Amino acid sequence: MTFDDRGDDQGQMPDVTEEIEVIFVDSRTAVCDGGVGVLGHPRVFLAIDESGEVECPYCSRRFVYAPDKAGTSTTREIPGRMPGPGPR
Numbered sequence: 001m002t003f004d005d006r007g008d009d010q011g012q013m014p015d016v017t018e019e020i021e022v023i024f025v026d027s028r029t030a031v032c033d034g035g036v037g038v039l040g041h042p043r044v045f046l047a048i049d050e051s052g053e054v055e056c057p058y059c060s061r062r063f064v065y066a067p068d069k070a071g072t073s074t075t076r077e078i079p080g081r082m083p084g085p086g087p088r
Contacts, residue, residue, distance in 0.1 A: 026070035029064035
Protein backbone atom coordinates (compact mmCIF):
# COMPACT_ATOMS: atom_id res chain seq x y z
CA MET A 1 0.00 0.00 0.00
CA THR A 2 1.28 3.49 -0.84
CA PHE A 3 0.26 6.85 0.56
CA ASP A 4 -1.82 7.37 -2.60
CA ASP A 5 -3.75 4.15 -1.92
CA ARG A 6 -4.77 5.37 1.53
CA GLY A 7 -6.62 8.38 0.15
CA ASP A 8 -5.45 10.83 2.83
CA ASP A 9 -3.23 13.88 2.36
CA GLN A 10 -2.85 12.99 -1.32
CA GLY A 11 0.37 11.06 -0.75
CA GLN A 12 2.11 13.67 1.43
CA MET A 13 3.95 12.88 4.62
CA PRO A 14 2.24 14.18 7.78
CA ASP A 15 3.67 17.29 9.44
CA VAL A 16 5.40 16.09 12.62
CA THR A 17 6.90 17.96 15.54
CA GLU A 18 8.85 16.42 18.39
CA GLU A 19 9.13 17.91 21.85
CA ILE A 20 12.50 17.30 23.44
CA GLU A 21 13.57 17.93 27.00
CA VAL A 22 16.08 20.73 27.48
CA ILE A 23 18.15 20.58 30.68
CA PHE A 24 20.21 23.55 31.86
CA VAL A 25 23.55 22.71 33.49
CA ASP A 26 26.39 24.65 35.14
CA SER A 27 29.23 22.46 33.87
CA ARG A 28 30.74 21.94 30.42
CA THR A 29 30.22 18.18 30.94
CA ALA A 30 26.67 16.83 31.02
CA VAL A 31 25.71 13.33 32.21
CA CYS A 32 22.68 11.52 30.77
CA ASP A 33 21.21 8.09 31.58
CA GLY A 34 17.81 8.50 29.95
CA GLY A 35 16.20 9.48 33.23
CA VAL A 36 13.69 6.63 33.42
CA GLY A 37 15.46 4.23 35.77
CA VAL A 38 16.17 0.76 34.41
CA LEU A 39 14.34 1.64 31.20
CA GLY A 40 16.82 4.42 30.43
CA HIS A 41 20.08 3.99 28.52
CA PRO A 42 23.76 3.58 29.40
CA ARG A 43 25.19 6.58 31.24
CA VAL A 44 27.05 8.88 28.87
CA PHE A 45 29.23 11.92 29.55
CA LEU A 46 28.72 14.65 26.97
CA ALA A 47 31.13 17.54 26.35
CA ILE A 48 29.45 20.90 25.74
CA ASP A 49 31.41 22.86 23.13
CA GLU A 50 31.49 26.56 22.19
CA SER A 51 27.89 26.43 20.95
CA GLY A 52 26.80 25.92 24.57
CA GLU A 53 24.60 22.91 23.74
CA VAL A 54 24.91 19.16 23.25
CA GLU A 55 22.34 16.47 22.36
CA CYS A 56 22.32 12.99 23.88
CA PRO A 57 22.80 10.45 21.07
CA TYR A 58 20.49 7.96 22.81
CA CYS A 59 17.42 9.95 23.88
CA SER A 60 17.81 13.34 22.16
CA ARG A 61 17.71 15.30 25.41
CA ARG A 62 19.45 18.61 24.90
CA PHE A 63 21.82 19.95 27.55
CA VAL A 64 22.45 23.70 27.59
CA TYR A 65 25.30 25.37 29.48
CA ALA A 66 23.54 28.11 31.46
CA PRO A 67 24.88 28.42 35.04
CA ASP A 68 22.13 30.90 35.99
CA LYS A 69 19.42 28.34 35.09
CA ALA A 70 21.21 25.17 36.26
CA GLY A 71 18.95 22.51 37.75
CA THR A 72 15.91 23.53 35.71
CA SER A 73 14.49 22.09 32.51
CA THR A 74 11.96 22.87 29.83
CA THR A 75 10.81 21.42 26.51
CA ARG A 76 11.53 22.62 23.00
CA GLU A 77 9.69 21.78 19.79
CA ILE A 78 11.80 20.48 16.92
CA PRO A 79 9.76 20.68 13.69
CA GLY A 80 10.11 17.94 11.13
CA ARG A 81 11.45 15.25 13.47
CA MET A 82 9.59 12.05 14.16
CA PRO A 83 8.70 11.55 17.83
CA GLY A 84 11.11 9.26 19.64
CA PRO A 85 10.15 6.07 21.44
CA GLY A 86 8.44 6.16 24.81
CA PRO A 87 8.83 8.54 27.75
CA ARG A 88 12.09 10.24 28.57
